[in-house]
Amino acid sequence: MPVSIVILTKNSERTIKKCLEAVKGLSDDVIVWDSQSKDGTVKIAKKYTKKVFIFDDKNRTVTGAKLKNLAVAKAKHDWVFSLDSDEYVDKTLYDAIGKAIEQEQFVGFNVRRKDYTFLKTYVHTIPILRLYRKSKGEFRHSVHEKVYADGPVGTLAGTLYHDSIADAEDYINRFNHHTNIEGRRMADSVPLNMPRLIGQVAVRPWIEFGYWYVFRGLWRRGFGGLFYSLCSGFYQVVKYLKYYERKQGLKKD
Template sequence: MITGIIITLNESKNIKECIESLLQVCSEIIVVDSESTDNTVQIATELGAKVINQPYLGDGIQKNVGLDYSTNDWVLSLDADERLTDAAVQEIKAIDLSNTPHDAFALRRKNHIGSRWIQQCGWYPDFCIRLYNKNKTRFAAVKQHAAVQASNPYRLNADIIHYSFEDIGQLFAKPGRNFSGRAAKIMYEKGKKANALSPITHGLNAFIRKYFFQKGFLGGVDGMTVSLSSAINSYLKYAKLLELQRDPKVLEKENFNKIW
């Protein structure tokens, strides 16, 4: 038996399909909601999910909240904008979870912009551990880019679909997701330092990595766009960190208790 766990914040557009996807392999669904102001909670409740209200604590910490409410040892974690493919459903159903040497299972993630599957820039195969035994492992308790810390994972030959961004515009400014600002705050709290060259060097390195080493040039306009967005995000992350270090007025008004 598997428990599906989803963390949400204003995901009324996505939550129904995500829950329905998980119900193909899960006996219960837990939604950990970060005080949504739309009807995310209502939709989830109507579909039979157990909803836990929890102000956002950070990526890995938030994803672990639902573990205390799970009645099953095995957990399948999806973001609200992710779906299981038919192949993933079949692969998961074929696992003997009561008699496996593995503490977790990874799936390839097919990241999309709109309906376009982006195969370059490191966006595929993008293996992610999503099915794991909560008694043996869990997400790292970090505030951003958390991953399951498994000791003996196995890679399944199947994908999950990730509707990352609705369009190119959202790639640069996804509503409610200030990635660079959040990352800068996390780095500042950890004591990391930036200098005047940091934004430029990190931004340039991000573009070179995505466009050349991860073959974004093979992806045409989308490959270039993803590479540029990565460069801009990296540039802004270090520019904002530098601003926090050198501008007392900006630092004073920043709320470090609010991660989003």
């Protein structure tokens, strides 16, 4: 089938087998782009594909969209289905991908991704563009990167499951990683304005908490929903703290 599957990995031993099993037989071009995993990720991936690339970014300057676009450049087909290592397709989505690439009027397709976090808490279902022509689209943004396509986009049947967080420790590690990236990005591009910064720190956490807990309905998800919403609010505090540290010269990479 003329579609390449591109999967990014880093210490993904927990989820990579399920991810690869779910797309087995869907493509003759499965690419695993690994950021120097220290566990059994690469060994598992090599059982499914010969195209396993180890990316060495010693200075940790290539993240988010840049990293994904580098991996996509290895794809031999124009149609690309991009996956994270903690995502897996259901049978309906598997079948829909094969039919979708025959539709010439579209340059990409959204899939419905069902997100789960720690304590196996269901967060939400969102449309996300993952199947696209690489000649017509690319990833953008350094954190929470997503595909932007130049042309009409359809929607596929089926579900992409996102088993993102193993436990609280895993969440905190990712939390720290992403706030580092955002703090660095802001310090490089946003001038320090103390009144504005104080306002953001005072208001943004509550907006973020309210968005998830009330608007997105996580109050229905019990303790897991409450904890996720609180952490989402605190994320904003830490992001701005790391930005301030760098602007004051208190933190250097």
